[in-house]
Amino acid sequence: MPETSPTDTSTGTLGNGSKGRPSAGAPAARESGGDAAGLGRRRAAGFVAPSLLLITAFLLFPALWTIYLGLTDYRLTGFAAADPQMVGLDNFTNAIGDDRFSNSLVLTLQFVLGSAVLGQAVIGFTIAWLMRNRTGALRRTVEALVLLAWILPSSVITFLWIALLDRDGGTFNALINTPGTAWLLEYPMASIIVFNIWKGAAFSMMLYAAAIGNVPPSHLETARLAGASTWQQLRDVVFPRIKGHILTNLLLISLWTFNDFTPFLLTAGGPEDRTEIMPVFIYKIALQSGELGFGAAISVLMLLINLVIALVYVRLLRQRKDKTA
Amino acid sequence: MAAITMGQLTKVYPGGVRALNEIDLTVEDGEFFALLGPSGCGKTTLLRTIAGLEESSGGSIRIGENDVTSTPPGRRDVAMVFQDYALFPHMTVTDNIAYPLKIKKVAGRERTVKAAETAAELGLSDYLERRPGQLSGGQQQRVALARAMACHPKVFLFDEPLSNLDARMRLEARTFLKRLQRELGVTTVFVTHDQAEALALADRIAVMEGGKIRQLGTPSEVFRRPANTFVASFIGSTPMNLLDGVVRAQGVEVGDQLLPVPVGLGDHLVEGEKVVYGIRPEYLGHAPAAVPGSLGGEVRVVENLGSAQLVTLEGSAGFVQLVVNEDTPVAIGDHGYAVPRQDRVLLYRDGDLITGGADPSGLSADAPSLAKGPA
Numbered sequence A: 001m002p003e004t005s006p007t008d009t010s011t012g013t014l015g016n017g018s019k020g021r022p023s024a025g026a027p028a029a030r031e032s033g034g035d036a037a038g039l040g041r042r043r044a045a046g047f048v049a050p051s052l053l054l055i056t057a058f059l060l061f062p063a064l065w066t067i068y069l070g071l072t073d074y075r076l077t078g079f080a081a082a083d084p085q086m087v088g089l090d091n092f093t094n095a096i097g098d099d100r101f102s103n104s105l106v107l108t109l110q111f112v113l114g115s116a117v118l119g120q121a122v123i124g125f126t127i128a129w130l131m132r133n134r135t136g137a138l139r140r141t142v143e144a145l146v147l148l149a150w151i152l153p154s155s156v157i158t159f160l161w162i163a164l165l166d167r168d169g170g171t172f173n174a175l176i177n178t179p180g181t182a183w184l185l186e187y188p189m190a191s192i193i194v195f196n197i198w199k200g201a202a203f204s205m206m207l208y209a210a211a212i213g214n215v216p217p218s219h220l221e222t223a224r225l226a227g228a229s230t231w232q233q234l235r236d237v238v239f240p241r242i243k244g245h246i247l248t249n250l251l252l253i254s255l256w257t258f259n260d261f262t263p264f265l266l267t268a269g270g271p272e273d274r275t276e277i278m279p280v281f282i283y284k285i286a287l288q289s290g291e292l293g294f295g296a297a298i299s300v301l302m303l304l305i306n307l308v309i310a311l312v313y314v315r316l317l318r319q320r321k322d323k324t325a
Numbered sequence B: 001m002a003a004i005t006m007g008q009l010t011k012v013y014p015g016g017v018r019a020l021n022e023i024d025l026t027v028e029d030g031e032f033f034a035l036l037g038p039s040g041c042g043k044t045t046l047l048r049t050i051a052g053l054e055e056s057s058g059g060s061i062r063i064g065e066n067d068v069t070s071t072p073p074g075r076r077d078v079a080m081v082f083q084d085y086a087l088f089p090h091m092t093v094t095d096n097i098a099y100p101l102k103i104k105k106v107a108g109r110e111r112t113v114k115a116a117e118t119a120a121e122l123g124l125s126d127y128l129e130r131r132p133g134q135l136s137g138g139q140q141q142r143v144a145l146a147r148a149m150a151c152h153p154k155v156f157l158f159d160e161p162l163s164n165l166d167a168r169m170r171l172e173a174r175t176f177l178k179r180l181q182r183e184l185g186v187t188t189v190f191v192t193h194d195q196a197e198a199l200a201l202a203d204r205i206a207v208m209e210g211g212k213i214r215q216l217g218t219p220s221e222v223f224r225r226p227a228n229t230f231v232a233s234f235i236g237s238t239p240m241n242l243l244d245g246v247v248r249a250q251g252v253e254v255g256d257q258l259l260p261v262p263v264g265l266g267d268h269l270v271e272g273e274k275v276v277y278g279i280r281p282e283y284l285g286h287a288p289a290a291v292p293g294s295l296g297g298e299v300r301v302v303e304n305l306g307s308a309q310l311v312t313l314e315g316s317a318g319f320v321q322l323v324v325n326e327d328t329p330v331a332i333g334d335h336g337y338a339v340p341r342q343d344r345v346l347l348y349r350d351g352d353l354i355t356g357g358a359d360p361s362g363l364s365a366d367a368p369s370l371a372k373g374p375a
């Protein structure tokens, strides 16, 4: 490694500037100026700059802009579009007092709990568990079908589902012999929940299949020899071992589902706001009614809720690590 | 406690591997039984089939009075110790030991007491609150044993429980295991690929090859009189010398030497037939000069075994190995002679041991002339 100048040594922290754990090569790196490649601070900054710029342009700036918009009465059209005024926290207090907002929040929580936490996670795990010892055609077919639902574009899938659930010529009505049932109108929330489970279970299935594959067979067999039922095997052997996977899975699918706009393509938030989940609500406020400032404020609130969800999971994950350490 | 009886037991894995081929075997009540064989011979499969973790493809298994062929593993009343111990990392030693009791719905307090008792028997009292990750390999192995003991099963099944320990610990654990099994008197089936372990521990050994039992007997039977050349070459820390020979009127011709025929075998041999002459290195004496009925050769390799030396001679019979005293001076390039101990010589025909049979028949008149040889 090349010798670095004293100034580099004193300031060279960019290379491992993030507060994470030092990498394996860290002790050596510290001696040679803070980065394993011995680049020195300036050249290292040069390498990082393009991505920092992109992040600023496409993530940081829009986020700050949204917060700014949330403090104004900015509108899509009219006077306020030309000359938005600062209104302080009015948008936020209005949103929190608004029935439509709280209704939307409740619907979103139902949607997330029903389709992600209970639906995708439980069904994904169940499929993974049932397939754990299988090989060959059956397993490949199941995996292919589940994956197909995941990788097809949402717009394509929604068309399929509209056809499936159609009142008159719908496949579903024909299958279970309930002619004339308008599923999307009579059971709108249940419909989008089932739709989202169907669309997203693949991710959980794959994650859990990998996790279950890591449980040593001898541990399950020890439990079986002791006479443990399937439920006891799961409780005593599998879950304690894959807790981290479960939490990560729940975190990801909760956030994805919370921010998912696809149900709009099925129900457009209706009938009568009964599927007006948060992203749909914001879309309607900001782009249909044109209240951009109000919409931005709700977006910020949604961001905060996301943060809270993420923090809860991260906390649980960390607790688990402390316990096993 | 109970005997285990297997009849025509067969296991064919999906894909066609015949891991067990019509095994007939009875493990007696209270016996310490070893399944021995090279890797892939079906030992683990047999053990797992007894446990019920693998479904047999044919035949039957009885444990005690019960036919358990299609009983699920949890109801066979057996306990198994796996090669990796299979301790639950998130549970303390107490919880691990008490786990089978918990499944059997024993009350919490009673469980803890029983676990502590069992742990005390195995010298684990100081570690009750630790997790498996905080224990040494030997301690983990004893926790696994304690868990197997805690619910007093009819049968213990051990799959190479010592193979993850270092050499010294293994010896200690071996002695410990033997004492423990004596005290508990529980029927135990023990899988190992290490012949020394099997000889040291077992009351009886089944030597397996390719899904079949090649020999069944006590350690000394299996060591002294291997029933076939497979067992002969597998058992023993130094493999048996198996030399090609031809039966002659005066004895067995091995290389350019005529060696005496073992006592009592004379009338079971046909002059001119090919046999394999088997003698363990431990049963070959060393002579620096030619002795009648000895195998001569040049010393090629000398391996130090501590209190003895393993000498490899190359002569007209091929390579011959013998174990000599540590004080015997042998140097590479010397000429040496290996003198067989007569009562330990074995002859094999087509791979199988030629036994003297129960009665030496009337034709034994020939035998002395053959048996005497140039002694």
Ligand SMILES: Nc1ncnc2c1ncn2[C@@H]1O[C@H](COP(=O)(O)OP(=O)(O)O)[C@@H](O)[C@H]1O
Pocket: B013, B014, B015, B017, B018, B019, B037, B038, B039, B040, B041, B042, B043, B044, B045, B046
């Ligand atoms: N689950 C399995 N599927 C297919 N073949 C197997 C399986 N387990 C073991 N075998 C095969 O069965 C034979 C015996 O295996 P095993 O009982 O594990 O041998 P051992 O324990 O004596 O080393 C081997 O040829 C092995 O490849």
Ligand SMILES: [Mg+2]
Pocket: B043, B044
């Ligand atoms: Mg094995």
